Amino acid sequence: MAGIFAFAESRDGELRKVAQEVVTAARKLADAAGTEVHAVALGGSGLSGAAGELGKYGADKVFVGESGAFDRYSPEGFTTVIVNFIKEHGCDAALFPATALGKDLAPRVAARLGVDYLSDATGLDAEGGAVSVTRPRYAGKVFGKVAVSQKPAVISIRPNVFQAAESPKAGAVESLDVDLGSADFGAVVTEIKAAAGEKLDVSEAPIVISGGRGLQDPANFKLLEELAEAFGGRAAVGASRAVVDAGWRPHGDQVGQTGKTVAPTLYIAVGISGAIQHLAGMRTSRYIVAINKDPEAPIFKVADYGIVGDLFQILPRMTEEVKKLMA
Amino acid sequence: MKSIVCVKRVPDTEARIRIAGDGSSIDPSGVKFVLNPYDEFAVEAALKHKEAAGQGEVTVISVGDASSAETLRTALAMGADAAVLLKADRTPEGLAAAKVLAAEIEGREYDLVLFGMKAIDDDLQAVGPMVAELLGIPVVSAVTEFSVDNGKVTAHREIEGGAEVVELRMPCALTITKGAYEPRYASLKGIMAAKKKPLEEKPASVDAPAAQATLSYPPERQAGRIVGEGPDAVPELLRLLRTEAKVI
Ligand SMILES: Cc1cc2nc3c(=O)[nH]c(=O)nc-3n(C[C@H](O)[C@H](O)[C@H](O)COP(=O)(O)OP(=O)(O)OC[C@H]3O[C@@H](n4cnc5c(N)ncnc54)[C@H](O)[C@@H]3O)c2cc1C
Numbered sequence: 001m002a003g004i005f006a007f008a009e010s011r012d013g014e015l016r017k018v019a020q021e022v023v024t025a026a027r028k029l030a031d032a033a034g035t036e037v038h039a040v041a042l043g044g045s046g047l048s049g050a051a052g053e054l055g056k057y058g059a060d061k062v063f064v065g066e067s068g069a070f071d072r073y074s075p076e077g078f079t080t081v082i083v084n085f086i087k088e089h090g091c092d093a094a095l096f097p098a099t100a101l102g103k104d105l106a107p108r109v110a111a112r113l114g115v116d117y118l119s120d121a122t123g124l125d126a127e128g129g130a131v132s133v134t135r136p137r138y139a140g141k142v143f144g145k146v147a148v149s150q151k152p153a154v155i156s157i158r159p160n161v162f163q164a165a166e167s168p169k170a171g172a173v174e175s176l177d178v179d180l181g182s183a184d185f186g187a188v189v190t191e192i193k194a195a196a197g198e199k200l201d202v203s204e205a206p207i208v209i210s211g212g213r214g215l216q217d218p219a220n221f222k223l224l225e226e227l228a229e230a231f232g233g234r235a236a237v238g239a240s241r242a243v244v245d246a247g248w249r250p251h252g253d254q255v256g257q258t259g260k261t262v263a264p265t266l267y268i269a270v271g272i273s274g275a276i277q278h279l280a281g282m283r284t285s286r287y288i289v290a291i292n293k294d295p296e297a298p299i300f301k302v303a304d305y306g307i308v309g310d311l312f313q314i315l316p317r318m319t320e321e322v323k324k325l326m327a
Numbered sequence: 328m329k330s331i332v333c334v335k336r337v338p339d340t341e342a343r344i345r346i347a348g349d350g351s352s353i354d355p356s357g358v359k360f361v362l363n364p365y366d367e368f369a370v371e372a373a374l375k376h377k378e379a380a381g382q383g384e385v386t387v388i389s390v391g392d393a394s395s396a397e398t399l400r401t402a403l404a405m406g407a408d409a410a411v412l413l414k415a416d417r418t419p420e421g422l423a424a425a426k427v428l429a430a431e432i433e434g435r436e437y438d439l440v441l442f443g444m445k446a447i448d449d450d451l452q453a454v455g456p457m458v459a460e461l462l463g464i465p466v467v468s469a470v471t472e473f474s475v476d477n478g479k480v481t482a483h484r485e486i487e488g489g490a491e492v493v494e495l496r497m498p499c500a501l502t503i504t505k506g507a508y509e510p511r512y513a514s515l516k517g518i519m520a521a522k523k524k525p526l527e528e529k530p531a532s533v534d535a536p537a538a539q540a541t542l543s544y545p546p547e548r549q550a551g552r553i554v555g556e557g558p559d560a561v562p563e564l565l566r567l568l569r570t571e572a573k574v575i
Contacts, residue, residue, distance in 0.1 A: 073491070075467065079460075100486040104468045107453040111460035116422045116538075117453050137450055137542070141344040142353070144540030186465030186496040190481075194489035201487035207575075231575070244505075251471065251505045252485050257340050257447055258364050258505060266574045277340045283548060287572045289564065295553070304551035305567055307560045317558035321565050325575065 002090030004030045005152065007082070007105070008041040008054055008062075009097050015041065015050045018097040018204065020057045020164035025124055025157050026095050027058025027167050032126035033092060036060040037169070040085060040176065042078055044071035048173055055171015057164055062171050065178035072189040073101055079108045081178050086113065091152045093131045098156035099203070110154035117154045118146060120261070122161045122284065131155070139257040139280030159204045160263045161284075202238040202253060207231050208264045208285070210238035210255050212278075214271015214292065214311055218248035223315040224270060230322040238262065240272045256281035271311050274299025291315075328383040328475065330373040330439040332407065333428050333458070334366040335418065336391055336398035337448040346542045353542070360394065362401045365443025367510035369503040373441050374406045374511070376475055384408050386435070390427045390531055391418035403521035404513035410524065413531035420449045423534040425457035431529075432462060438497050439480070444469050444504040455502035465499045471506025 006026035008019035019041070026037045039059035041051040043066060051064045065081055082105070086094060094109065096102035098120045110117035122143070123134030131153040134145045148155075202208050211224045221237065228235035239249040241256055255262055257277040267285035272278060274290070274297055282288070283302055290303035291311050300306045307314055338344065339359040347354040362370075370387065377383040387402040389395045390413040399410035413427050432440060440462075442455035452468070459466030471490070473482040480495040485504060495501075513521070554564045568575045 075493075076465065100469060100484070103452050104456065104484075107451075107456040108460050108466070110453070111422065111425065111457035114422075116536075117451070117457070118421075119451050119453060135450075136545075137540070138338065138342075138344045138353070138448055139340075139450060140545060142346060142542045143545055144542050146538045146540045148538055150538075186499060187467055188494050189491050190494050191492035192486075192489060193483075193492060199488035204487060252488075252490075254505070266568065266572075280340075283545065287568070287574050288548070288551075289568070300553065301550045302548045304548075304572065305564055306551065306553045307555060307557070307564055308553055309557040309560070313558045314561060317561045318565075321561050322575075325565060325569070 002092055003036045003038050004033070005086060005091040005094040006037055006039040006059065007094070007096045007102065008039045008051065009099060009101055010041055010043045010047055010050065013044060013046040013050065015053065017164070018099060018159045019054065021159065021162045022095050022097050022157060023054050023057040023059050024164045024167070025162040029093055029124055029126050029131060035092065038063060038089060038091070040065065040082065042070050042081060042178065044068060048175070052171060052173050055169050056166050058167040058169055059171050060169050062173045063176040064173055065176035067178045070178065072192065074185065074189070075104060075108065075187050076185045077180055077183065078105055079112060080180060080183070081176070082109050083112045085176065086152060093153040093155060096156040098158045102156045106154055106156045113152065113154070115150045115152065115154055116148070118148070119156045121155050121157045124155070124157070136261070136284070140261065140283055141280060158263055160206065200233070200236040202236045202255060202262050203260045205234065205236035206264050207235035207266045208238045208255070208262050209235055209268045209270065210240065210272060211243065211270050212240035212272030213242040215243065221249065227315060227319045227322065230319045230326060232326050240278050269299050269303070270315065272299055273297050274302065328376065328380050328439065329437045330377065330383065330385050330441060331432055331435065331437045332366070332369050332373050332385060332387045332402065332441045333454065334370065334387050334389050334398060334402055334443070335363045335446045336360050336389065336395045337363045337446055340364065340447060346544070350541055351539050360398070362398045363443050363446050365445055365447070365504060368505060368508045369441040369443050370402050370405055370407060371508040371510045372473070372503050373439070375508060386411065388413065388428060388431060390415060390424055390533070392416060396526060396528070399526055400521050401513065403524045403526070404517040405511055406517060408524065410526040412526065412528045414528050415531045415533040417533070419533045420536065421451055421453050422457055423536060425454050425461055427531045427533055428454070429458045429461035432458065440498070440500040442500065442502040444502045455500055459500035465495045466501070467493045467495060468502040469504045470501045471504060473501060
């Protein structure tokens with residue numbers, strides 16, 4: 001076996017939490033296949049310290065490619081470096097995070113290698129020399145399991161599903177040559193806007209509190225933000241499409257079939273009816289709580305716990321009680 | 328400006344998905360099929376930019392079985408100028424679909440190739456970037472809005488907690504998500520006009536899929552428990568989340 005490649009995503013010199021998950025998933029595959037984990041981190045300078053940590057999650061070797069040109073994501077640059085790495089070191093499977101960056105990068109890497117790509121895996125196995133991947137289709141209405149015989153199997157994994165677990169290895173850090181000479185790229189990231197890196201994204205947060213049309217007014221989302229804050233930076237605020245279409249919240253917050261698919265440990269749906277397209281995006285959450293004044297709302301059919309009642313009375317109380325709990 | 332938009336026929340978002348007897352495909356009976364919602368954003372974007380430029384051409388291309396002609400007609404009714412159906416006995420996914428599309432696009436003149444960010448049936452989010460790689464042109468995915476100026480595209484793309492601005496040299500490819508392009512409804516006039524627009528059909532040779540998926544249903548979620556009514560139920564809910572679910 002020729003190793004499992006794990007792409008360790010970073011932003012602003014810091015590894016993202018999902019990097020630990022990708023390495024953890026790679027470790028499991030490598031153990032099943034009897035091979036090594038090669039983690040690769042690319043970014044501006046100052047990454048090697050952070051990258052050293054990946055040994056803790058099971059990387060046998062950590063390759064760090066630092067370059068001023070990689071301060072920001074470089075679609076073609078990253079693709080070229082990774083494809084060169086895989087060609088040189090070989091690999092049975094290449095794992096990426098199913099994040100905005102990973103989902104942009106992984107299919108290019110696959111196409112350049114001439115192999116297929118499977119996105120958003122929620123399950124991984126190695127059986128008889130083939131990597132098998134379980135992933136949602138039709139927005140999670142069904143799941144497909146595929147045994148990939150091609151090498152490498154290029155896969156992105158859904159954040160929050162493969163919980164990072166420590167499995168210490170040497171994790172020797174080596175530097176990777178990322179000098180692409182005078183490469184002239186056709187696509188360049190020129191700017192990063194808004195709260196990038198600060199605001200917790202619904203696709204990654206362990207707790208997601210989503211609001212729907214029941215909130216009645218965009219200003220009332222402050223009730224959700226206060227509750228999210230009470231959870232101490234672990235919660236993100238999401239939205240149903242109805243409120244995104246109304247312009248109350250940005251599309252990046254939308255959960256559902258035409259929004260983001262989320263799998264937090266706790267999903268709290270507030271004033272959301274639970275339309276099939278919304279359920280499609282959040283039904284793989286570990287625990288679902290629904291707050292709705294209509295006891296017949298379909299959201300209660302998938303919720304583990306529900307409170308029937310007026311969200312305007314329930315939310316402030318909840319924020320108060322969560323604050324007490326967290327104090 | 329010449330734009331090509333790649334579109335796919337998919338089950339409606341409302342559709343109940345049932346697994347067919349073969350265990351690896353879905354049972355299409357009773358399922359309504361539609362133009363992939365993300366592709367609608369891409370068609371809309373192409374039309375908007377053509378209108379803004381006051382000239383140009385929008386060609387929609389689909390690879391799939393004969394029924395995909397209907398999907399192409401939908402895009403023509405929205406306002407696309409011409410359509411091409413790359414006819415296969417099944418609708419391929421991922422690299423197999425990308426190869427067929429790239430081979431067709433290669434022989435055409437174009438400035439922009441647009442895709443929906445993903446198809447809502449296979450949920451792969453792969454075909455756009457793959458076609459671009461095969462064509463050797465730059466690509467950016469998950470675009471909410473873009474502008475075209477002087478042979479250059481400036482695109483806004485969604486990332487976690489914000490947006491990236493990406494500049495691309497034309498010709499280039501973009502995959503479009505929900506944002507600035509609210510799809511228009513096809514008017515009756517548009518539907519009538521679509522009938523007269525060219526829809527070319529060509530046979531396509533599709534690679535066998537690298538591997539076939541075995542489909543299964545996700546575990547049914549058990550309807551849980553109504554903890555209570557009104558704000559007084561909050562302490563009990565938090566107690567359950569803490570001691571039973573152990574998530575807070
Ligand atoms: C192609 C397509 C794609 C779609 N994609 C998505 C998607 O990605 N995500 C998505 O969410 N939807 C999607 N939808 C839309 C979906 O069908 C629903 O319209 C939408 O989810 C409804 O949003 P909602 O639950 O916020 O609003 P509503 O259905 O209006 O529900 C509001 C709920 O709030 C409750 N409520 C009202 N006031 C209070 C109060 N004071 N206290 C407590 N509860 C209250 C009501 O009882 C009701 O249940 C899509 C639709 C289509 C056609």
